[in-house]
Every structure is written in structure tokens, then in C-alpha cells.
Amino acid sequence: MLLKGTALGWIDRYIDQILVIILSFLFIKDPLVLIKSGVKELLLAAPQEQYVKPFKEKLLPLKDRLNARALAVEIIKTGRRLWLTVRLDPMDDQISIDDFMQVKARLRQLAREVYENTDTEVILERNS
Secondary structure, three states, X not given: OOOOOOOOHHHHHHHHHHHXXXXXXXXXXXXXXXXXXXXXXXXXXXXXXXXXXXXXXXXXXXXXXXXXXXXXXXXXXXXXXXXXXXXXXXXXXXXXXXXXXXXXXXXHHHHHHHOOOEEEEEEEOOOO
16 A cells, blocks of 8 residues: 555555565475474484483483493484383393382383483393
């Protein structure tokens, strides 16, 4: 309405389309980021360091307390859920089921302190 009576009056009929194009370019970043992160989750790619670092800081120092030769953490993020796999190589050749269940419960508790919606699996394996 403001442009109709001016020398730029001819552009009046194109303003809506121009504004839509400009706003589309301004807001295209968000959907592209969502698509990129969604595809990564579908392909089970490693999550961003912001998700991995708190788990490593909380769980890896427990190696000595758990009487383990090695302790490794793997994380997969799908949607709002984190899937945590802890690979534990115990020092002893044998571990009782009760001890293993206590270790498993402790690791699950610590993982849920970092992120509530975490499913934790503990795997015993021997690193040769």
C-alpha cells in the first residue's frame, strides 16, 4: 500500500513472493539441522560429544573400584533415548552373579544420574 503511489509501485505485486523467498532462506537452517541429526540417529552414528562426555567422566574412573582391567563405554542416541553399552574386563577369572548384578545396578544408577532416559547394558568380555 505504501509503494503504490511511488516510483517503486511496479514492485508492489511481487512483495509477497520476495518476502516468502527471503524468509525461507532465513529459516532453512533449522529443518536442515533436524534432518541431518535424524539421519545420523537412523544410521546409529556416534552422538555428539556433549552426550558422550558426561558418561565417560562419570563411569570410566570406576575402573579400579570395579576391579577391572578395562572399562569401555559405547553410546548410541535414538530420539530422546540413549543406549549405553559398558564393556567390562574383570581382573579375576570368575565373577559371582551377585557381584555382577551389583556392578550392573551401580552402572545403571550412575548412567541415569547423567541422563534419565538411558538404557544400560553391561557386557563382560576378556581383552586378550
